[in-house]
Every structure is written in C-alpha cells, then in structure tokens.
Amino acid sequence: MRRLPLLLLPLALAACNGGTGTPVTIDVKSDDGDNGSFRMENGTVSIKGDGFQGNFRVPQIKMKADDVDLDGVKLYPKSEIAGFHITGGDKPGNGKDGGKDGSKGGGKDDGKVRIDFTSPASLAAVQNWFRDGFTKKGFTFASRGDGFAGTTSDGGTFTLDLSADGGQKVKGRMEMTGS
Structure with a gap:
C-alpha cells in the first residue's frame, strides 16, 4: 500500500x-x-x-459515455460524465493471496465505483436503454424509484439512480461494487 x-x-x-x-x-x-x-x-x-x-x-x-460500461452495458449515447469516484478497502484476508494474518482470503471486496452523469434524452428513453441493456446481458435487476438495482452477470451489485432534469435531460448516478 x-x-x-x-x-x-x-x-x-x-x-x-x-x-x-x-x-x-x-x-x-x-x-x-x-x-x-x-x-x-x-x-x-x-x-x-x-x-x-x-x-x-x-x-x-x-471521460465520454463510451469510456464507461457496467459489465458490458454502456451509458446512454452522448451522456456526459460529471464525476468518477473510486473507493477501495484493503482488509487482511480479502485478497487471493490472503492477508498478513496468513488467511487465504475469501472476504468481501469493499471497493465501490460511482459515476455521475447526464444524458440528453427523456427519462423514459434512458430507462428503456438501461432496461434493454441489463436484460440482454443477463443481469438480475428490479426497478428502484426511477432507476434500478441489481446484480451483474459476474455477481457484482449495482444501483442506478435516474431523475428527469428538464424535458430532454436526465441526471444519473451509477454505483457498483465488486463481487
């Protein structure tokens, strides 16, 4: 470290x-x-x-919309990234090689990625974009407010908060944690 x-x-x-x-x-x-x-x-x-x-x-x-994807699901086209944040934790026993306590790992990853963005479309269009993408990639997800929450195909969890910001603009926040 x-x-x-x-x-x-x-x-x-x-x-x-x-x-x-x-x-x-x-x-x-x-x-x-x-x-x-x-x-x-x-x-x-x-x-x-x-x-x-x-x-x-x-x-x-x-950063551009094409620079970001959630296990293969890209942001809505021409979205603008307002912020990119990563937090991570390192605890003994979390990694494949184990911690200094000699354990072999198996702990849960404390890492999180948060992406704030705006999309140039209606709320319904952005919701449909993500719903279709999540379905095609085999995610397990459910509606949560105007957004979604679920699990990616590789077992990571995510939340996607969306809110209308005028007629053809949506604010979004995607948070992902490792599996």
Missing part, C-alpha cells in the same frame, strides 16, 4: 486527452493504516499517501 500513490500517477497521465476535465477521485483505506488518495480536477492532480504527498499540473481528461 505504501507505493499506491506513486502507482496512481501513471493512471492520471495515461488518461490525459485535453479539453474540459472530468473530476476523478480514488480513495484507498486499509485496516493496517496505509491510506492513499488521488484527486484530479481542473488540470490539477493531488496525490497523498503514507510517506508521499504532491500536487501536479496535467492536461485535463474528459
């Missing part, structure tokens, strides 16, 4: 493609006290971790 902040820097630099940026955050916390964070917004990258802290200026990144 002590190398995590340095490992995140190439991710930021590889993703740069100019234009107006999409805010990106990554937070990692571990039970043994090794924590790290990565923030990219308005062309500034901030990295903090045990033994390392720095701020860097980089070209801004702009």
Whole structure:
C-alpha cells in the first residue's frame, strides 16, 4: 500500500486527452493504516499517501459515455460524465493471496465505483436503454424509484439512480461494487 500513490500517477497521465476535465477521485483505506488518495480536477492532480504527498499540473481528461460500461452495458449515447469516484478497502484476508494474518482470503471486496452523469434524452428513453441493456446481458435487476438495482452477470451489485432534469435531460448516478 505504501507505493499506491506513486502507482496512481501513471493512471492520471495515461488518461490525459485535453479539453474540459472530468473530476476523478480514488480513495484507498486499509485496516493496517496505509491510506492513499488521488484527486484530479481542473488540470490539477493531488496525490497523498503514507510517506508521499504532491500536487501536479496535467492536461485535463474528459471521460465520454463510451469510456464507461457496467459489465458490458454502456451509458446512454452522448451522456456526459460529471464525476468518477473510486473507493477501495484493503482488509487482511480479502485478497487471493490472503492477508498478513496468513488467511487465504475469501472476504468481501469493499471497493465501490460511482459515476455521475447526464444524458440528453427523456427519462423514459434512458430507462428503456438501461432496461434493454441489463436484460440482454443477463443481469438480475428490479426497478428502484426511477432507476434500478441489481446484480451483474459476474455477481457484482449495482444501483442506478435516474431523475428527469428538464424535458430532454436526465441526471444519473451509477454505483457498483465488486463481487
């Protein structure tokens, strides 16, 4: 975990493609006290971790609808990503190689990805887009308010909150956790 902040820097630099940026955050916390964070917004990258802290200026990144999918289901075409957030946890026994307690793993992954977006369509059109995509990919899901909640084909869980934001605009928030 002590190398995590340095490992995140190439991710930021590889993703740069100019234009107006999409805010990106990554937070990692571990039970043994090794924590790290990565923030990219308005062309500034901030990295903090045990033994390392720095701020860097980089070209801004702009994530597009095609850059995001939930186990094969893409966002509605021409959606704009308003924010991309990853949180993760590292607990002994969670990984395939086990923790420092010598266990062989088997614990549940605490990681979560949240994507905030807007879609240029009516609420019904966006709902139908996701409903069709989830059905084609074999997800188990149910309606939840104006959105959905369920399980992906690989066992991860998700929620998708949608709300109308004017006639032809929808705000959405997708949250996914690992299996």
